[in-house]
Every structure is written in C-alpha cells, then in structure tokens.
Amino acid sequence: MYASILVPLDGSAFGEAALPAATAIARRSGARLHIVHVRGATTAMSGLPGLAAGWGPEAERAARSYLDGVADRTADDLGESVSFALLDGPVPEGLRDYARAHGISLIVMSTHGRRGLSRAWLGSVAAGVIREAPAPVLLVRPRKGGARPGPLLRITHVLVPLDGSLLAEAIVAPAADLCKLVGAAMTLAHVIEPVFRVGEAILVPAVDQDAQVHARVEAEAREYLARIAAGVRAPGLEVHERTVSGEAVRSLLDLTREVGADLVALATHGRTGWQRLAFGSVADKIVRTSDMPMLVLRPHTETA
Numbered sequence: 001m002y003a004s005i006l007v008p009l010d011g012s013a014f015g016e017a018a019l020p021a022a023t024a025i026a027r028r029s030g031a032r033l034h035i036v037h038v039r040g041a042t043t044a045m046s047g048l049p050g051l052a053a054g055w056g057p058e059a060e061r062a063a064r065s066y067l068d069g070v071a072d073r074t075a076d077d078l079g080e081s082v083s084f085a086l087l088d089g090p091v092p093e094g095l096r097d098y099a100r101a102h103g104i105s106l107i108v109m110s111t112h113g114r115r116g117l118s119r120a121w122l123g124s125v126a127a128g129v130i131r132e133a134p135a136p137v138l139l140v141r142p143r144k145g146g147a148r149p150g151p152l153l154r155i156t157h158v159l160v161p162l163d164g165s166l167l168a169e170a171i172v173a174p175a176a177d178l179c180k181l182v183g184a185a186m187t188l189a190h191v192i193e194p195v196f197r198v199g200e201a202i203l204v205p206a207v208d209q210d211a212q213v214h215a216r217v218e219a220e221a222r223e224y225l226a227r228i229a230a231g232v233r234a235p236g237l238e239v240h241e242r243t244v245s246g247e248a249v250r251s252l253l254d255l256t257r258e259v260g261a262d263l264v265a266l267a268t269h270g271r272t273g274w275q276r277l278a279f280g281s282v283a284d285k286i287v288r289t290s291d292m293p294m295l296v297l298r299p300h301t302e303t304a
Contacts, residue, residue: 001181002026004031005025006107007036008038011066026081031105033078035067036084036087037086038088038089039088092131092133093132096134110141126139137295156184157187157259160186160264163191169267190244192243240259242259262292262293267298
C-alpha cells in the first residue's frame, strides 16, 4: 500500500505538524518515512534565522542541525525506519526528483487552512509540490489556535467528489487505499448543478430543465457512481454513493457535514498550480474554504 512516505519540512514548527499524521501512517503500513528539508524553502516564518541565511557553510550547518533535532524527536517512534535528507535547488522539482528516486508512494505536508494554498512556503510551495509530485499529496490542516493536527488515524470518513471524468476518477484508488489503512468509510459524490451542457461549451439555466430531464440526469449519475463503487468496493471498505443537486461547492461542503466526512480527496490537472483542477474552480474553492485535510493527486497521464 505505502512503501515510502515523504514529509517535506521548511524549518518551522507548523511544517512539522505533518509529522504525527505521517508517522501514524508509516507505522500502520510498515512504510519507511523520509524527512526532507530543501534549503531555500525556509522563510521568515521558520523561527530559525540560520536556515534562511544563505547557501554558505554556516547555513548548511544550521540546516543539518535542524534535521538532527528532528531526528532526535522522531527516533523513539520509528527507530530505523526513517531517513533524513538535506536537498538544494527549487523545492517542487527537488522533492519530485527525490520522490522518484526513492519510490515515494505518499507525500504528507502541512498547509494553511481557510486561505488555501496562497501564503508563504506552506502555501504556494504546496501547490508546486502537487503539480510536480509523482504520488498523492496529503495536506494536513491546522487546528484552531494553531495547534498541531492529531494523527491521521482519527480519519473516519472520506468524501470523493467525482464529475464523470477519468481525471477525477484517478483519486478513487488512492482514497480507497487510505480508507482501508485507517478503517474509514468512503462516499463517492456527484453534484447535479442547476445548469446543463449543450455540445461542449454552452450552459443553459436550470429553468429550462423539466422534471423529466432532471430525473434522467440523476439516474445517469447514480448509475455512474454505482459503477465506480463496484470497482473499488472490497472487504473492510465501506463505500457509499450520493448524488446531490445545487451549486457544486456549497453542495459538496454541505455533504461533508451531512455524512460526517473529515477528509476530502480530489484530483488536479496541476498545470498552473491551483488555477485548473478537476472541476475547474470548484476544487480550488473547496481547498480554500475547508479546514479539513485533503488528499490531492495530479494523475501521471496528465500533460503539462
């Protein structure tokens, strides 16, 4: 399931908030944990001035000292099943190359909630990591007051929004793997928005839809979800299907509360950070308006 898990750190305590979740997954799956610090990633938010002091010997000593400190704090949890690395170069590309070289199957990192991926290293860099990552990325959210998130093993229900595209469906298997690992249920969801498409581009207001058209669209959505669910359902994995009508973002956020979801899984084009996602602006808005952790994947078959 997971053989190797990567946690990128920027030198801040908030960045280290991803460690409990990553450690819990690694212990449950028997994976090796790779803790990586990329020099040049740190900002004024790190609280460790030496890490942002440049590229000279003193800066390298500060970075290695930081990693040594992280190693001391994680040794009791993982023993020999942890590796540490200090990398140079652009962050997304450096992490991408490291992930490929070490067969990383999951990346876990912290990011700010409510303001999405728009601030500092744990914001804009996270978008770049997802764009380049050869593996799913688990974004861990802060708790109220800035407290560290708890272990991911508290996840009990994962919501997977689907729009009928192969791109969106690419997240289903990774989401199922995570659910089976932590014993969570999964809900596959499809939103029937109050518009419909004519040809490839023309959207017509819902007032032009009669009950018969809506019933047909809903029946097709249910059939679609049933097919996807049948392909992923397995012993020990509880899979539900839900269709909802309304504006996509609000309907999905309402559905997370209704089903008790505590993680949302989405696929992304990754072409320009968070500007183009599986559902256009829908996924971006979910990222920016939800405090929940998210599992995000850029499918390998997508071209830039």
